[in-house]
Amino acid sequence: MSLTNATPLEVAKAARVGARRLAVLSTDERNAALTAIHQALAQGKDAVLAANRRDLDDANKAAAGGTLSQSLVKRLDLGKPGKYEDMLQGILDVRHLEDPISKITARTLLDDNLTLSRITCPIGVLLIIFEARPEVIANISALAIKSGNAAILKGGRESSHSFAAIASLISKALASTAVPPDCLQLVQTHDVIADLLKQDSYIDLCIPRGGNKLVRYVKDSTSIPVLGHADGICTTYLRPDYPAEKAIKIIVDAKVSYPAGCNALEQLLVDEAALTTTLPPIAEALLAKGVSLRCDATSLAALQSSKALDAHSAALLQPASATDFDTEFLDLVLAIKTVSSLDAAVEHINAHSSHHTDAILTLDGTAARAFLAAVDSSSVYWNTSTRMADGQRYGFGTEVGISTNKIHSRGPVGLEGLTIYKWSIVGDAQVSGDYGAGGRAWKHQKLPLERGDDEFVARSEEERELLRKFRAGRV
């Protein structure tokens, strides 16, 4: 990793060259780099935390002056018990994952001695733009190297001391590995984001990790593909047949366990028939947790007449405005709407959710299957909490982010989302003119996917040695 003051063009060009070398390193070479990074960050913990305290001091002063939010100060702090260790463990977790590169994912016999293969490969150069959280640098570095991608990292200025300390350690660690140093570049210069976003000849994918404003700015400012989500407006549709006790458990978890998360519940759609049966105990549980309920007229009337509310709860029970059904609250606020049918629920979700994660609660398999098929969101759930939308929970080890894109990767994105593929044909001088009218016929026979006996694996020690030289640029 280099901590650079080079121009955005120089940074992007160097990353592209580095990426091509990184793309042909072996699994062991990439894993060894992760081991080296882990060791350096473990040994350098004191230096990183000292730098982090400088950032925290500055941030606390800014927060006292009212120019920085307390939640940002909290996200800056690497010294919280367990946080540094979690960051270190994350690197080992990624190292432990299966290599996503050079996997053959399709294989067709086109003709005798003419084989088509689809092989996974890195995307190339990633641009990661992130806000304050300094642990992201270790996290993303591990994911990038494991998947064979170069990464340009641009962090928030609030954590610049922490970044510099981590970058310096990673840089030294990588010097002893096969990973070219330009494959990880930390950009510290201010006001370069706009210029980085112009380097579409050298940067293949941009991943903004931060709030709605950052993501929208990035999407509107570049022709580089952007992976991510601007909003997390998640919805749950409650059918009248679902038991109240389970519904309470799911809805309270979805709304209360981490309201600032993009997978937190923001809207509850209630079937008419559940207004006076299941909704009141659910509302009671939410009000007891301090959740403001912004209700449409029908659900508000139902809740107001259902039971005497204490003054505190009565204050939390509010009429919804139209914008409440297009808002990501990121707070203890839930919009509630009455719907007359499954179709109305699906229509509302497809029009108002952010296509992130939406759930149905029902024991009716037909209704559930129709919902799962018709809701156009990256994650669709049946009888569980929207908070399940997370790479670690999905078993990806860790995640690059959550995508609401309609192409490439959708939902939580792990290592696989950082790969693409190339097509390879190995032949013996067959040509296009051999086939078609009057010529040979294509066989187009699916072949089994055997790893190890293919054109991307060296077959002898001599070949391995030559490949090593090639990777080092010496052939």
Next chain:
Amino acid sequence: MSLTNATPLEVAKAARVGARRLAVLSTDERNAALTAIHQALAQGKDAVLAANRRDLDDANKAAAGGTLSQSLVKRLDLGKPGKYEDMLQGILDVRHLEDPISKITARTLLDDNLTLSRITCPIGVLLIIFEARPEVIANISALAIKSGNAAILKGGRESSHSFAAIASLISKALASTAVPPDCLQLVQTHDVIADLLKQDSYIDLCIPRGGNKLVRYVKDSTSIPVLGHADGICTTYLRPDYPAEKAIKIIVDAKVSYPAGCNALEQLLVDEAALTTTLPPIAEALLAKGVSLRCDATSLAALQSSKALDAHSAALLQPASATDFDTEFLDLVLAIKTVSSLDAAVEHINAHSSHHTDAILTLDGTAARAFLAAVDSSSVYWNTSTRMADGQRYGFGTEVGISTNKIHSRGPVGLEGLTIYKWSIVGDAQVSGDYGAGGRAWKHQKLPLERGDDEFVARSEEERELLRKFRAGRV
């Protein structure tokens, strides 16, 4: 299909609504629509060809006046022997392909009774912008319906009569099927491309099918993801060990069989050691086919000294300028460059090819495997012609186009490239708070991919009937 004069916003909104209905149709319902389209176009052949002749008359007048190229006139002609039948057969071929939708491609047991599935689904709304070729409308309509995507088609004005005739037939055919008419819209209004490219809230993917200028314009004018390639600068690297006879066969096919194709060879890299051995007979064969050779100084000297050339051939042997190595000739012209090593060849290709299709000719497995791994192109070949890069040859039935993107789809794109996936979790009231420190542990156990026994398939006639109602918007 509707032939529309609505505004781009109205078109895009209607397509989005149609797409959501189309996405939940069954395989049989989508295949039945293809059958209906095939039948209508077969029965309406005379009407379509009559309309096509009107376009041809106009085009011939324009060509005579010098405002239209002869090659465009040729591409317009649907009356060429076999062309209409090929178009019809293409619809049946697509119908015959496996349904790419609702396939489970990953399945994980997260915990007891808590299953995560990844299920393929349509992308949503496609915008296809294409130049003169009228048969594309049938081709793309078939691919869009089969993959469950709505499509907005905007064709070149030279073929407007043919389009109107085909659209009218398809529209009538679809009226008797389950496919909502707004799922296929042909935009005839002039000068609406810029406004269509702004509908990023409703259009998910744009596929320009035409020349470099069209593709570059589209890429520069929209924040909708664009699938395609602007250039096809394909390269072949000749190693000294490769037999001349096979090299001649491959290189002549790659250059001469269809010079206007994006997969035609534009550059030949020759290893120094092959300059006086294999290169001369290859050059002779190419010159005999009328190919101009634009040679760097070293290869030019080698060819000039190798043999007495007749006047015609001598005229075709020319010195290369620097721009020749960044040019898509689309003509009987080939740039030739001498390289000193495998590494130099790879470096030249990664810097100058358009990352479409590049090949190595050698009997040396080590060199070939290093080349296949290190060349950063969508298709990489060993001992075959770059002209193999084609969806039909790859066994995809037909292709939407060839992508040089680094995300989503790369190389020839078939039905699979028109799909994405959603994540589904089916649970029994497990919530995020149940897991982690002190709670339950995730199982994260890979499950076999069984089709048929999942949450996307109706399990009884009653369920199938309800799903049908739901699809028709009547639940």
